Amino acid sequence: MSIIVKNGALHVSGAEDKLRHKGIERPEFLKDYTLLDIETTGLSTYRNRVTEVGGIKVRNNEIVDKYTNLLIYSKSNKVPKFITKLNGITEEKIINEGIPVKEAMHDFREFIGDDVIVGYNVNFDLNFLYDLTKKFKLPELSNDYVDVLRLARVYYPRERHNRLIDCMQRANIAKVEQHRGLDDSIDTKKVYDDFREHFTPALLKRAQGKVKNINLVEDELEPWQIGYRNPINNKKIVFSGNIHMNADEAKKMVSNLGGENQKEVTPYTNYLIMGDHDFFRKDNSDLNKARDLIKTGAKIKRLSESFFLSMLDDWARS
Missing domain, CATH: 3.30.420.10 (Ribonuclease H-like superfamily/Ribonuclease H)
Known part of the structure; x- marks a missing residue:
C-alpha cells in the first residue's frame, strides 16, 4: 500500500479507479x-x-x-x-x-x-x-x-x-x-x-x-516538498464511510501535508471526506452531525473521496 506522487501524478493504492488516468x-x-x-x-x-x-x-x-x-x-x-x-x-x-x-x-x-x-x-x-x-x-x-x-x-x-x-x-x-x-x-x-x-x-x-516525486506516507516531509498551497495544509479532516484508501495511510498523509486528523466532526472541521457511495446517505452519523453544524454556521465542506483525490492530484501536478 502506498500514496505517492510520481512524475507529478498522484497514485493511491486501493483507489486508483477514483483518479483520472491522465499522462505525465x-x-x-x-x-x-x-x-x-x-x-x-x-x-x-x-x-x-x-x-x-x-x-x-x-x-x-x-x-x-x-x-x-x-x-x-x-x-x-x-x-x-x-x-x-x-x-x-x-x-x-x-x-x-x-x-x-x-x-x-x-x-x-x-x-x-x-x-x-x-x-x-x-x-x-x-x-x-x-x-x-x-x-x-x-x-x-x-x-x-x-x-x-x-x-x-x-x-x-x-x-x-x-x-x-x-x-x-x-x-x-x-x-x-x-x-x-x-x-x-x-x-x-x-x-x-x-x-x-x-x-x-x-x-x-x-x-x-519542479515536477513532484514524493512519498506522502513516509517520514515527515520538508516544507519545500509540500508547499503552502496544498489543499490539506492547516485543514482539520474527518474520514467517514467506505473509504477505499488505507485508513492509516490516509491519516499519515494528512499529517505529513500539514493537516490535522479529527476522530469526529466538530464545528472546526474543514473537510468531511466521505466514501463515494456514502455521500448522500441519511444514516451516517458524521454526515448528519455536519449538516446540523452547517445550519448553525459551521463551514464544513463535505467531499466525496473521488473529489478529494482529484484535489490532491491537481496539487501534485501543479
Missing part, C-alpha cells in the same frame, strides 16, 4: 505536438461546462492543422455574464454556430490523437476534456503533456503573476488575450517558441526538477 508532465521543447485550449462556464469540472474547444497540430514546429468549435448541450447552453464579457461567447452564439458536444468531442479527440499535448496551465483543460471523453466512451485522454506555465514560472521566478497574458506582454507578442480556444492556442505557441529560443539547459533542468 514532460517539461521539454518539442517540434511535433498538439496544442489546445478550452473555454468553460467556470472552474469546476463538476458544476461547469466546456463551451469551446480549440487546438493546433504542430509538425516540425509549424502549424499544419487547426480545430475549433463551440459545443451545444441538450439541457442548457446558458453562459454567465462575466464569461460573455470576457470572451464574447453567448448562448445564442453557441446555438447558432456550435455543434453537438458529443460530435465535437469525437472530432477533437481524433484531432489530438496520440500526440503529446501542450497548453498553458493545461491540467485545467485536461480535467474537463478527460471527463468528456470518458462520458462519451472515447479513447482515454492519457497523453503526456507539456505545461507552458511550468516553463514560465522558471523563466520569470520573481514575478507574482505568470498568466498567459503576462508572458505575451513581456515578449511583445500581444497586448490582450482573446480568451478563445483557437486564438489562445496560437498565442500559447508563440510564448512556447519564445521560451524555446531563450531557455538555457540549466533553466530546463530546473523546470524538470
Whole structure:
C-alpha cells in the first residue's frame, strides 16, 4: 500500500479507479505536438461546462492543422455574464454556430490523437476534456503533456503573476488575450517558441526538477516538498464511510501535508471526506452531525473521496 506522487501524478493504492488516468508532465521543447485550449462556464469540472474547444497540430514546429468549435448541450447552453464579457461567447452564439458536444468531442479527440499535448496551465483543460471523453466512451485522454506555465514560472521566478497574458506582454507578442480556444492556442505557441529560443539547459533542468516525486506516507516531509498551497495544509479532516484508501495511510498523509486528523466532526472541521457511495446517505452519523453544524454556521465542506483525490492530484501536478 502506498500514496505517492510520481512524475507529478498522484497514485493511491486501493483507489486508483477514483483518479483520472491522465499522462505525465514532460517539461521539454518539442517540434511535433498538439496544442489546445478550452473555454468553460467556470472552474469546476463538476458544476461547469466546456463551451469551446480549440487546438493546433504542430509538425516540425509549424502549424499544419487547426480545430475549433463551440459545443451545444441538450439541457442548457446558458453562459454567465462575466464569461460573455470576457470572451464574447453567448448562448445564442453557441446555438447558432456550435455543434453537438458529443460530435465535437469525437472530432477533437481524433484531432489530438496520440500526440503529446501542450497548453498553458493545461491540467485545467485536461480535467474537463478527460471527463468528456470518458462520458462519451472515447479513447482515454492519457497523453503526456507539456505545461507552458511550468516553463514560465522558471523563466520569470520573481514575478507574482505568470498568466498567459503576462508572458505575451513581456515578449511583445500581444497586448490582450482573446480568451478563445483557437486564438489562445496560437498565442500559447508563440510564448512556447519564445521560451524555446531563450531557455538555457540549466533553466530546463530546473523546470524538470519542479515536477513532484514524493512519498506522502513516509517520514515527515520538508516544507519545500509540500508547499503552502496544498489543499490539506492547516485543514482539520474527518474520514467517514467506505473509504477505499488505507485508513492509516490516509491519516499519515494528512499529517505529513500539514493537516490535522479529527476522530469526529466538530464545528472546526474543514473537510468531511466521505466514501463515494456514502455521500448522500441519511444514516451516517458524521454526515448528519455536519449538516446540523452547517445550519448553525459551521463551514464544513463535505467531499466525496473521488473529489478529494482529484484535489490532491491537481496539487501534485501543479
